[in-house]
Amino acid sequence: MLRGSKVGLRARHVEDIPILRTELYDDVVNGSRAEAAPWRPVSPDSKDLRLAVDDTPPDRVPFSVVELEGGTLVGTANLWGIDNHSRSAHIGLGLLPAARGKGYGTDVVATLCHYGFVVRGLHRLQIETLADNDAMLRAAERNGFVREGVLRSSAWVLGEFLDEVLLGLLAEDWKPDTKG
Numbered sequence: 001m002l003r004g005s006k007v008g009l010r011a012r013h014v015e016d017i018p019i020l021r022t023e024l025y026d027d028v029v030n031g032s033r034a035e036a037a038p039w040r041p042v043s044p045d046s047k048d049l050r051l052a053v054d055d056t057p058p059d060r061v062p063f064s065v066v067e068l069e070g071g072t073l074v075g076t077a078n079l080w081g082i083d084n085h086s087r088s089a090h091i092g093l094g095l096l097p098a099a100r101g102k103g104y105g106t107d108v109v110a111t112l113c114h115y116g117f118v119v120r121g122l123h124r125l126q127i128e129t130l131a132d133n134d135a136m137l138r139a140a141e142r143n144g145f146v147r148e149g150v151l152r153s154s155a156w157v158l159g160e161f162l163d164e165v166l167l168g169l170l171a172e173d174w175k176p177d178t179k180g
């Protein structure tokens, strides 16, 4: 398990799936805002990649996020779009509603940075998020990500085009112990 200061990132367990499906992926608004695809219902036996238990395909590594104290499941996190030639990857995360606003998101980003830069030897990590997602923007910036641009009207979300912000962090700029 990868350990942050508040949460740990461990392998996805089969028993995590119903909780993630019910609390994250059944939520039309959250699903529409967090995914670059239209919301659709996910059946219990779905092979949906977001809920895959193993780490195939190789360009995507899914984690379940747990509280360090007690091990309660609080969300999902993944490194995706891993490009071993340019040594870059994207970060994605989603916390169960009750787990938001407690600093866990900031800690997940820090832990994914450790995984990307130290464990995988990557050079660049990237995050795309809706321009109004203040919590995600802040969690990224707290870890040293810088805003590199606005992707105008790039996301179709429940009947309107929204802007996304692209943030990047290079290995040489990453300060693992400083979160602000």
Ligand SMILES: CC(C)(COP(=O)(O)OP(=O)(O)OC[C@H]1O[C@@H](n2cnc3c(N)ncnc32)[C@H](O)[C@@H]1OP(=O)(O)O)[C@@H](O)C(=O)NCCC(=O)NCCS
Pocket (backbone or CB within 6 Å): 030, 033, 034, 092, 093, 094, 095, 096, 099, 100, 101, 102, 103, 104, 105, 106, 107, 128, 129, 130, 133, 134, 135, 136, 138, 139, 142
């Ligand atoms: C986005 C998300 C991962 C952030 O994680 P979090 O644990 O809620 O965020 P944190 O508690 O670490 O807070 C990070 C910062 O944002 C601020 N913040 C938290 N919730 C906020 C909110 N609703 N509005 C504005 N700011 C907020 C915090 O005060 C903190 O700022 P600070 O560092 O200046 O103190 C989480 O809210 C979430 O899962 N949301 C739904 C799914 C989603 O949007 N995923 C990202 C898709 S790209």
